[in-house]
Amino acid sequence: MDFFTEKLKKYISSVIDISEDFEFEQFQVGRSNITFKIFDDSNAFVLRRPPFGLKLESAHNMGREYKIIKVLNENGLRVPKPLYLYNKKELSQDDFYIMEFIDGVTIANNHVADNYKATEKNKITKSFIKALSEIHNFDVISSELNDLGKHENYVERQINRWNKQFQSQKVREINELDSATKLLLNNIPSQQTVGIVHGDYRLDNVRVRDNQVVAVLDWELCTLGDPLADMGTVIASWNTKKEKDSPFIYSPTLSGGFPTREDVIELYLNNSNLDLNDIEFYTRLSFWKHAMIMEGVYIRYSMGAYGKTNENEIESFKNSTIKFANKAANKNLLEEIT
Secondary structure, X not given: OOOOOHHHHHHHHHHOOOOOOOEEEEOOOOOOOEEEEEEOOOOEEEEEEOOOOOOOHHHHXXXXXXXXXXXXXXXXXXXXXXXXXXXXXXXXXXXXXXXXXXXXXXXXXXXXXXXXXXXXXXXXXXXXXXXXXXXXXXXHXXXXXOOOOOOOOHHHHHHHHXXXXXXXXXXXXXXXXXXXXXXXXXXXXXXXXXXXXXXXXXXXXXXXXXXXXXXXXXXXXXXXXXXXXXXXXXXXXXXXXXXXXXXXXXXXXXXXXXXXXXXXXXXXXXXXXXXXXXXXXXXXXXXXXXXXXXXXXXXXXXXXXXXXXXXXXXXXHHHHHHHHHHHHHOOOHHHXXX
């Protein structure tokens, strides 16, 4: 790995308590930004950096992500403590930051979840929703993050931005996605508050130890707006084997033994002052966004942006878009999945 040059390793060892010949390994979970565990015989830390190659700087802003977790950590939220931000461009063309390593397990899929008993899954779920409510209850307006993003009309701005991006790269007609877009635009609920929106709050983005969420990870999509968008993602991805044609094919909850979606909604209501009368809308929004994400991946794969690919992989992304779109277009969505 060319990134960890001798000069860079020596520099890192001068700003944190780690030897110059530290070892490193890349975490396999995570969406876009690259995450390494760096360690020696005594200590371990985590280093986050943008993906290698060409990228949009605004989409991989390490300074912004560092500031988010710094403020949240200082306010007692379940976020790793950031330790150092590198932005000098001398030893690395890309910014990166280092934070504490949180010991625990990332429940990345249903196979990892199989290692837990139903009673443990219940405790994990309660802690998972409690951690989310703590984030949403945080008074961000009075914090240093009050300028993180626009405060109002979050959902409308999201729909318009994502739809514009989708239309610009469109390669085929997807009637279900068009129907879902209309459903969303015609039923935008009033925003109840301005809060932190994590942007991808799921079980595979938290660290678990002793059946408790000890850290919320992957803050690259975080912004300000309508926090219930996070609950939409939770409910959308909280699927079971009974659900027909679920596009979340590796969801940890497919393992079974987890509380139901209705239970999760009740848990959130017990920890928040927000109501969930429009949870179907936010769940639809999540399915809709994921359809657009999958279509983008399908287009890039089919154009060879990821190098040589398997035709079956390309087809799987193509079909995944349709599955997400079908969910998003279902007028009785909540009734079907709960």
